[in-house]
């Protein structure tokens with residue numbers, strides 16, 4: 001599947017459609033978002049640092065998310081969110097790379113331990129995140145999905161929802177065209193995907209007659225489409 005053109009998506013606060021980079025700037029200034037923040041900040045409770053994160057697939061950049069994350073939430077919360085919205089197929093391991101340290105699911109008898117350059121994901125992100133940071137993330141060390149997390153901005157105040165992470169925008173799903181006709185592709189063949197030149201995306205009708213029927217995977221709004229046993233649904237967990 002090739003999908004190199006710029007994708008756009010809508011701001012959840014005001015509905016305006018923009019590119020990934022346009023939204024990175026827009027979300028700082030969006031009047032409706034500022035309103036939601038002012039309402040949250042007027043509530044009781046203590047302030048914390050909240051981070052604007054831009055997450056994208058490391059290769060094409062066609063799939064992306066703009067998230068707001070609480071500073072007192074952990075890398076584990078972010079890992080959970082990314083698995084739910086984009087990645088989870090068979091419970092593979094994953095890791096965030098921050099400087100020389102790899103933050104993973106390491107655990108021993110139910111206890112998180114740390115040794116060498118590997119540490120537990122069970123760490124609050126305000127201890128690690130600073131604006132301008134770029135954090136590579138990998139899910140599944142076999143058939144790897146590589147993401148890049150950019151810390152775009154931070155603010156001091158109160159969260160706008162009860163959840164550790166808020167989805168502020170994501171790329172609108174654009175189904176690729178069927179490799180045989182002009183209809184929207186609904187299935188990708190995991191066999192033909194690695195065979196240069198052969199059509200690998202099929203509409204419903206052409207999927208039915210494709211020779212590798214057992215290798216067809218649904219195409220969803222996720223960079224993990226067609227990889228390992230991934231079948232979506234590519235929906236946020238909350």
Ligand SMILES: [Zn+2]
Pocket residue numbers: 011012013014015016026027030031032033
């Ligand atoms: Zn907006």
Ligand SMILES: [Zn+2]
Pocket residue numbers: 089090091092140228229230
């Ligand atoms: Zn898998």
Ligand SMILES: [Zn+2]
Pocket residue numbers: 178179180181182183202203204205206
């Ligand atoms: Zn077709």
Ligand SMILES: [Zn+2]
Pocket residue numbers: 189190191192210211212215
């Ligand atoms: Zn095939």
